[in-house]
Amino acid sequence: xxxxxxxxxxxxxxxxxxxxxxxxxxxxxxxxxxxxxxxxxxxxxxxxxxxxxxxxxxxxxxxxxxxxxxxxxxxxxxxxxxxxxxxxxxxxxxxxxxxxxxxxxxxxxxxxx
Amino acid sequence: xxxxxxxxxxxxxxxxxxxxxxxxxxxxxxxxxxxxxxxxxxxxxxxxxxxxxxxxxxxxxxxxxxxxxxxxxxxxxxxxxxxxxxxxxxxxxxxxxxxxxxxxxxxxxxxx
Numbered sequence: 001x002x003x004x005x006x007x008x009x010x011x012x013x014x015x016x017x018x019x020x021x022x023x024x025x026x027x028x029x030x031x032x033x034x035x036x037x038x039x040x041x042x043x044x045x046x047x048x049x050x051x052x053x054x055x056x057x058x059x060x061x062x063x064x065x066x067x068x069x070x071x072x073x074x075x076x077x078x079x080x081x082x083x084x085x086x087x088x089x090x091x092x093x094x095x096x097x098x099x100x101x102x103x104x105x106x107x108x109x110x111x112x113x
Numbered sequence: 114x115x116x117x118x119x120x121x122x123x124x125x126x127x128x129x130x131x132x133x134x135x136x137x138x139x140x141x142x143x144x145x146x147x148x149x150x151x152x153x154x155x156x157x158x159x160x161x162x163x164x165x166x167x168x169x170x171x172x173x174x175x176x177x178x179x180x181x182x183x184x185x186x187x188x189x190x191x192x193x194x195x196x197x198x199x200x201x202x203x204x205x206x207x208x209x210x211x212x213x214x215x216x217x218x219x220x221x222x223x224x225x
Contacts (some may be wrong), residue, residue: 031213033213042200043215045213045215048211050210091155099211104148106154
């Protein structure tokens with residue numbers, strides 16, 4: 001039973017390019033969460049999705065950032081026109097229901113040059 | 114607002130006991146979680162409390178007092194591999210659903 005799968009593990013982009021981060025939740029999980037982590041800081045909530053629906057995007061910047069969790073396929077976190085300040089580790093987590101614990105993926109380290 | 118506080122860093126000796134405290138003020142409460150995170154790795158689940166009292170799991174125990182907005186994680190018989198960041202997180206529930214709100218993490222260093 002595979003865990004939460006994130007890819008790529010590392011992503012390098014130049015300023016102005018687009019970054020696409022993918023997350024496949026654990027089998028049977030329909031709740032997906034995206035978090036961002038800067039060095040030596042805690043996990044900052046970005047967005048919470050449940051199949052095809054955005055439940056809570058209160059932590060996501062209004063511009064350049066978007067997220068989706070289609071009926072088929074992985075959840076995607078998309079960052080357009082990246083800037084240096086977007087450099088961080090982005091973690092995805094999933095849960096079977098909204099009451100159960102979250103399982104985390106290994107994260108995508110985004111570096112913007 | 115949502116606020117979760119825990120010490121930034123702690124140091125302890127191998128074989129000893131350490132207690133990591135967490136206080137929280139959130140708009141709702143539907144459970145408190147502790148996660149362990151080694152540098153460059155995914156957070157892994159340690160414990161969950163939703164009712165007052167102590168939950169014990171091997172060398173790790175977690176305590177919750179909802180009236181005080183307080184929890185602690187107790188690690189016994191410390192090992193070098195316990196050096197990691199320990200994250201306290203609260204699920205507010207209600208219309209915020211399943212998301213967890215994390216504190217900044219406590220970096221624990223275990224010395225020989």
